[in-house]
Amino acid sequence: MLGMTNYPDNGGHTLTGIRDLARHLDISIGTVSRALNNKPDVNQDTKSKVLKAAAELGYVPNQAGRALSKGRTNVIGFVLQTDSEGMMQGDLFFIRVFDGMQSVLTQHGLNLVALLSPSTVDPETYLKQIVARRFTDALVLSSIHRNDARISYLSDQNLPFATLGRSLTDVGQPWLDLDFDGVVEDAIHRLIAKGHRKIALALPRSDLNLRHIMVESYRRNLARSGIEVNEDFIVETDAGDNGGVTLVHDLIELNPRPTAVIYSDHILPFGIYRGLAENGLTPGQDLSLIGVGTRLASLLTPNLSHYRFNLFDLGVRIAEALLPTMQDRPFSDPAKIIRESVPYTFIDGDSIRDMA
Amino acid sequence: MLGMTNYPDNGGHTLTGIRDLARHLDISIGTVSRALNNKPDVNQDTKSKVLKAAAELGYVPNQAGRALSKGRTNVIGFVLQTDSEGMMQGDLFFIRVFDGMQSVLTQHGLNLVALLSPSTVDPETYLKQIVARRFTDALVLSSIHRNDARISYLSDQNLPFATLGRSLTDVGQPWLDLDFDGVVEDAIHRLIAKGHRKIALALPRSDLNLRHIMVESYRRNLARSGIEVNEDFIVETDAGDNGGVTLVHDLIELNPRPTAVIYSDHILPFGIYRGLAENGLTPGQDLSLIGVGTRLASLLTPNLSHYRFNLFDLGVRIAEALLPTMQDRPFSDPAKIIRESVPYTFIDGDSIRDMA
């Protein structure tokens, strides 16, 4: 294929390389490149002449050539994982985060792409391919597990990255996280304030660190309030559509029966509402609900009490955490590494009964 | 940065180039490359020796070098658009489609990435950047508008692409679409069979071609059944959370009041259910509902009658439609261009009242 561009000259626009641009201006390639990259040692006049011509001819630097020469691709990957059901932790979630990240990264000339490990391929090998090919300059990992081999792997491979979520596997990388710890704490205190003592915690079956963080927060904050933890109250939910329905089934058979449940999945409440209805029970009356939700929460009747996060800002923060790691490898100055939880907002509803 | 790799040698794994591999085997770079690419003119023995060594040393070809040499990047872009609210037509939708596409493309050594035009940037310029930089070998466009300038643009730029949706702007490119036409047709016939005559059509305010297709199908099929179209029955819904709620408000004030509504947004029914409840009305009783849904539909009580699509298969078909266009540009053989609607499945529920 030598000497043959892949896209045949169609008489219309011809792809312009830096060489054509240089010929057209009758100056050398090097100067053109320097002008475009705004290097100091080039005359202001020629600089503007080059920029003008580039705009006119629609010149845009070829990424492959650039990447090869600079050793950087200017591509950032946002790695998403689908679970066994092909569903993602995130769905609605991720779009906003992505948007927030992109708003920052574009200002630095970086392109953000979403990478979804296919359900037909082992996520590990998928990640390894991306890394080994040096497809991206940096990665953001989501769906972080309690122990996450990907973290040490990326560290070994010396690829800059940040994680959306904490992990026990910690190499000092920057991370952002949603304050699920705080959510559970706040939820428990709210419930207790309204007279609840039998509080269940419903979490999806997974090894996401998120789950562990919430369980730990649950135990800690109950203990702090002098309430003994009933292990039966920590229930696992199915990922399926009617995880909420079966959850209700499980809960109402418990003895004693919990009066409130803290959830973490924004779809789950829909199933819970349905499950309660099927049993002639009323949400917020026979069972109080509080947990993390999304916009969808406002579609439930009675109104769902829930916590929200500003996902766009989260994306912005992730990008800001990622950028320094790309200039300064490895994570040299721990003081400058951003590692923080973004705060929640509580949206009051009618799903918490006052037991007093 | 010449001669300095961007990722410092960390004493651990060193990135292996083809040159190192060749030195290690004591054969030429050319032969190694040919062996790796399984070219005919290389001895079987050396071929396996090279492959073995490559596996051992963890050699993976550098994408930038490859792209520069071959003029192809092996990257396919799936372009997604967010609307003004930052929400996407798709959300849950797109993950499955993506997965289906990827399952096919990986078999051809192609990498699929999702590209989201940032809400802070004009989608047009975003697309132009991608194209001009030759970042991808091909693109898939979604959220197709009735007249979509992106289509003619990509055609002018001679970049292979397919669209997820039809458009009046048609350059002979392959497209896949969901059979929304058929959905409306089937829905109308079902409703009429159950005695409905006053059938509303609720669609989000947008210029997506999807909207026009459904409206046309609505008019055509009502006319075919001898029912006059009441223009008031074609209502626009808000994109916001409670679009369903306000929709109900609008509908029940109509005179005559429709007995059924066909919807297209899978979130909308949640709002409709809520809106009905707020007015003391019962879904499926006081207002019949039928339209396109997702897994979420199964969380509504009473059960929502709706249509589903196999989104994974849709993704597979898109990939299959895209592949030929990449080898054979432009769309030379119209007979071979895949352009089709994927069929729906009807899921029966309790949201359609029998008026007889």
Next chain:
DNA sequence: CGATTCACCGTAAACGTTTACGACAACATT
């Protein structure tokens, strides 16, 4: 006025691959 500095620019090497071309040995054909 000669020497030095400075601003600007051209030259060419380098990034990591692929591949056209030619070279060479082994072997088969007359």
Next chain:
DNA sequence: AATGTTGTCGTAAACGTTTACGGTGAATCG
């Protein structure tokens, strides 16, 4: 034995950039 064929491999150019280095002329200095 000369010629042709085949299988295998090395050489080097090419892809489109970036950038270190050196060169040129003009301005500045002693």
